[in-house]
Amino acid sequence: MARRIFPLALAAVVGCHAVGPDYKTPATKMPDAYGEAAPMSRRLGPPSPAQQKPTELGLWWTSFDDPELDSMIDRAVQRNLTLQMATERIIQARANRQIAVSNLFPTINGTGSYTRARGSQNGGSSASSTGTTGTGGTSGASGNSGSTAGKPVNLFEAGFDATWELDVFGGIRRQVEVADYNTQAAIEDRRDTLVTLLGDVASNYIALRAAQRQLDITQNNLKSQEDTLKLTQTRFKAGLTSDLDVANAEAQVASTASDLPGFQTTIRTSVFALSILLAQEPEALSEELTPSGPIPTAIPNVPVGLPSELLRRRPDVRRAERQLAAATANIGVATADLFPQFSLTGETGMQSLKLKNLANGGSWFYSLGPSIDWDLFDAGRVRANIDVQNSLQRQALETYQLAVLQALSDVDSALVTYNQEQARRVSLAQSVQSNQRAVDLSVQLYTRGLLDFLSVLDAERSLFAAQSLLVQSDQNISSDLVALYKALGGGWQTGI
Numbered sequence: 001m002a003r004r005i006f007p008l009a010l011a012a013v014v015g016c017h018a019v020g021p022d023y024k025t026p027a028t029k030m031p032d033a034y035g036e037a038a039p040m041s042r043r044l045g046p047p048s049p050a051q052q053k054p055t056e057l058g059l060w061w062t063s064f065d066d067p068e069l070d071s072m073i074d075r076a077v078q079r080n081l082t083l084q085m086a087t088e089r090i091i092q093a094r095a096n097r098q099i100a101v102s103n104l105f106p107t108i109n110g111t112g113s114y115t116r117a118r119g120s121q122n123g124g125s126s127a128s129s130t131g132t133t134g135t136g137g138t139s140g141a142s143g144n145s146g147s148t149a150g151k152p153v154n155l156f157e158a159g160f161d162a163t164w165e166l167d168v169f170g171g172i173r174r175q176v177e178v179a180d181y182n183t184q185a186a187i188e189d190r191r192d193t194l195v196t197l198l199g200d201v202a203s204n205y206i207a208l209r210a211a212q213r214q215l216d217i218t219q220n221n222l223k224s225q226e227d228t229l230k231l232t233q234t235r236f237k238a239g240l241t242s243d244l245d246v247a248n249a250e251a252q253v254a255s256t257a258s259d260l261p262g263f264q265t266t267i268r269t270s271v272f273a274l275s276i277l278l279a280q281e282p283e284a285l286s287e288e289l290t291p292s293g294p295i296p297t298a299i300p301n302v303p304v305g306l307p308s309e310l311l312r313r314r315p316d317v318r319r320a321e322r323q324l325a326a327a328t329a330n331i332g333v334a335t336a337d338l339f340p341q342f343s344l345t346g347e348t349g350m351q352s353l354k355l356k357n358l359a360n361g362g363s364w365f366y367s368l369g370p371s372i373d374w375d376l377f378d379a380g381r382v383r384a385n386i387d388v389q390n391s392l393q394r395q396a397l398e399t400y401q402l403a404v405l406q407a408l409s410d411v412d413s414a415l416v417t418y419n420q421e422q423a424r425r426v427s428l429a430q431s432v433q434s435n436q437r438a439v440d441l442s443v444q445l446y447t448r449g450l451l452d453f454l455s456v457l458d459a460e461r462s463l464f465a466a467q468s469l470l471v472q473s474d475q476n477i478s479s480d481l482v483a484l485y486k487a488l489g490g491g492w493q494t495g496i
Contacts, residue, residue, distance in 0.1 A: 017170065018169070018170020018171075018173045018174050018332055018336075019169045019170055019171070019174075019332055019335045019336050019338075019339070020170070020174055020328075020329070020331045020332020020333070020334075020335040020336070021328055021331055021332065022328075023177075023181075023324075023325045023328040023329060025321065026321075026324070026397060026400065026401075028311065028401070028404055030306075030307045030308045030310075030311070030404075030408075031307050031408070032306070032307070033306070033307065034304060034307060034408075034411055034412055034415060035412050035415075057303065057313075057485065057488060057489075057490035057491070057493065058490065058491065058492075058493040059491075060198075060485040060490045060491060061073055061198065061202055061485075061491075063298040064202075064296035064297065064298045064478070065296075065298065066205075066293075066294075066296040068205075068289075068293060069201075069202065069205050069296055072201050072205055072274060072278065073198060073201050073202070075278050076197055076198075076201045076277050076278050077194070077197070077198075079278050079279040079280070080197050080277055080278065080279055081279050082193055082197065083190065083193050083194060083197055086186075086189055086190035086193040086194075087190055089186045089189065089190070090183065090186045090187055090190055092186070093179070093182050093183040093185075093186040094183055096179050096182065096183075097176065097179035097180060097182075097183050099179075100172070100175045100176045100178070100179040101176055101179075103165070103167075103172045103175065104167060104172055104173070104176070105164070106162050106163065106164035106344075107162065107163050107164070108160055108161075108162045109160065109161050109162070110159075110160055111157070111158070111159055111160065111161060111349065112157065112158040112159075113155075113156075113157045113158075114154070114155070114156055114157075115154070115155040115157075116152055116153070116154050116155075117152070117153055117155070118151065118152045118153070119151075119153065153353060154353055154354065154355070155351070155352075155353060156351070156352050156353070156354070156355050156358050157349060157350070157351045157352075158349055158350050158358065159347065159348050159349015159350060159351075159365075160347070160348055160349060161345075161346065161347040161348075162344075162345070162346045162347075163343060163344070163345050164343060164344045164345075165341060165342070165343045166342040166343060166344065168339070168342050169336045169339045170332060170336060171332070171333055171335075171336025171337070172336075174329050174330070174332035174333045174336065175329075175333050177325075177326075177329035177332070178326045178329045178330055178333065181322050181323070181325040181326035181329060182322075182323075182326050184322045184325075185319050185322035185323050185326065188315045188316070188318040188319035188322060189315070189319050191315035191318075191492035192315035192316045192319060192492075194315075194491060194492045195315060195486055195489060195490070195491045195492055196486070197277065198486075198491040199482050199483070199485070199486040199491075200273075200277055201274065201277050202296075202482045203479055203482055204270050204273045204274050204277065205270075205274060205296070206295060206296055206475055206478045206479050206482070207266065207270045207475065207479075208266075208267060208270035208271060208274070208289060209292075209293050209294060209295045209296065209475075210295050210471055210472070210474065210475035211263050211266035211267045211270060212263075212267055212292040212293065213292070213294075213295055213471045213474075214263045214266075214468060214471050215260065215263040215264065215267065215292075216292060217464075217467045217468065217471060218256060218259050218260055218263060218464075218468075219260070221256055221460070221463070221464045221467070222253065222256045222257055222260075224439075224460070225249070225252050225253045225256055225460060226253055228249055228252075228443065228456065228460070229246070229249040229250060229252075229253055231443075231446075231447065232245045232246050232249045232453065233246055233249075240449065241453065245453035248453060248454070248457055249453070249457070252457055252460065252461070256464065267290075268286075271283075271285050271286055271289050271290075274289070295471070295474045295475060295478060296478050297474065297477070297478055298478070298481060302481070302484060302485075302488075304411065304415070304484075304488060305488075307408055307411075310404070310407045310408065310411070310488075310489065311404070313488060313489035313490070314403075314407045314488075314489035315489060315492055316403055316407070317400070317403045317404055317407050317489075320396070320399050320400040320403040321400055323396050323399070323400075324393070324396040324397055324399070324400045326396075327389070327392050327393040327395075327396035328393050328396075330389045330392065330393070331386065331389045331390060331393055333389075334382070334385045334386045334388070334389045335386055337375070337382045337385070338382055338383075338386075339374075340372050340373065340374035341372070341373045341374070342370060342371070342372055343370065343371045343372075343373070344368070344369075344370055344371075345367075345368075345369065345370075345371055346366070346367060346368040346369075347365075347366065347367045347368075348364070348365065348366035348367075349364075349365060349366075350363040350364055350365075351363055351365055407487070407489075410483075410486075410487035411484070411487040411488060413487075414480060414483045414484035414486075414487045415484065417476075417480045417483070418477070418480040418481060418483075418484055421473060421476045421477050421480055422477060424473055425470070425473040425474065425477060428466065428469050428470045428473050429470060431466040431469075431470075432463070432466045432467055432470050435459065435462045435463035435466045435467075436463055438459045438462065438463070439456075439459045439460055439463045441459075442455050442456045442459040442460075443456060
């Protein structure tokens with residue numbers, strides 16, 4: 001009997017097509033090129049040999065040529081708690097897939113029992129079955145009914161029972177598809193978390209170095225202004241200038257000194273942020289990062305590629321596409337509930353009134369047969385669930401389309417900001433040179449008594465402002481470059 005049923009069951013499962021729609025990757029229209037992807041040579045002249053060499057997106061942070069930044073990123077990848085949680089979600093998704101796959105196979109349970117019962121003397125024939133269990137126990141107990149009525153009876157039983165739901169309409173196979181797609185989405189989610197982590201470490205590190213540079217500039221300007229104050233005080237004592245110049249010089253020194261705490265605060269908070277990203281307590285990196293370092297700079301020829309490549313580069317887009325696939329498969333899971341469920345059930349074992357006879361051939365029993373379960377009336381529950389899954393699938397499609405549009409916008413915005421800041425920095429660098437020359441000349445002329453002190457103060461203020469803006473521009477360029485790499489989906493390809 002079993003030799004006939006099991007091959008037929010396997011043929012039914014394998015031969016039937018799963019109900020519900022089969023997933024197809026949506027066709028997505030992409031532009032031929034980015035709007036701001038014009039070569040940098042049109043804006044800033046011919047690139048240097050280093051700029052002409054394409055940068056590998058998988059290790060984009062190495063283009064900054066900063067060993068400390070490299071070390072920070074390596075440690076963050078190994079320790080970051082958010083990334084570890086994303087890794088655990090992959091493990092969870094894979095375990096859920098195994099649960100779904102297990103439903104394709106029979107469930108086999110081992111059973112064993114011992115029962116001691118006493119039948120009623122006045123219960124008639126029904127008393128004969130008192131204390132019996134299992135399919136095969138009825139005949140064995142009834143054979144003793146005449147002699148055991150009103151007497152205690154022992155019943156020993158050991159065996160196996162099995163249930164196998166035949167996936168005739170593919171509901172379980174669709175569940176496996178959902179689990180597969182969810183696992184793939186979890187992998188893309190970790191990759192997206194990695195891309196964000198790399199960008200956060202680089203951005204905070206750049207902010208730290210920029211604040212340190214601003215602090216150095218402010219301290220240098222403060223020293224220069226203090227020298228000017230001493231010069232003014234000397235001239236006042238000599239009767240060559242008024243006390244007003246001294247007061248103005250003192251005000252300038254005090255104003256510049258007031259900027260120092262702000263930069264020191266930024267330095268500390270940046271160190272704290274980096275420590276958290278590396279899963280360490282806030283002060284853990286203070287000693288390592290307190291010495292000032294240069295702002296990481298890199299002006300490579302970024303290989304932005306074609307917009308269509310974003311569909312395979314950006315983990316968030318890839319994740320949204322896998323979530324769309326899972327939503328599509330869930331329609332099949334819901335649709336399968338419209339159809340009957342076929343199962344094979346069986347039981348076999350040994351049953352005896354005496355323990356010593358349990359292993360005898362006469363104690364063996366079995367049962368085997370198919371069953372069907374079909375909800376003929378559910379007040380529209382199944383079809384309503386199908387409508388729900390269809391709606392969720394359409395929402396997932398719209399989420400995917402939005403992710404694609406957002407990816408394109410991110411790249412175009414990053415390119416615009418990066419290119420424009422490059423041009424701005426050229427002007428700021430020229431401004432710093434001119435203001436430095438103006439300060440030198442104004443101090444010389446003031447010392448000779450050929451220029452009033454207000455002109456010196458104006459020149460110093462202009463130089464300080466120009467230097468501060470140049471540092472901000474350097475920070476913006478590096479941060480904009482990080483944003484561009486993030487927008488392109490760089491960093492996860494190495495598998496770190």
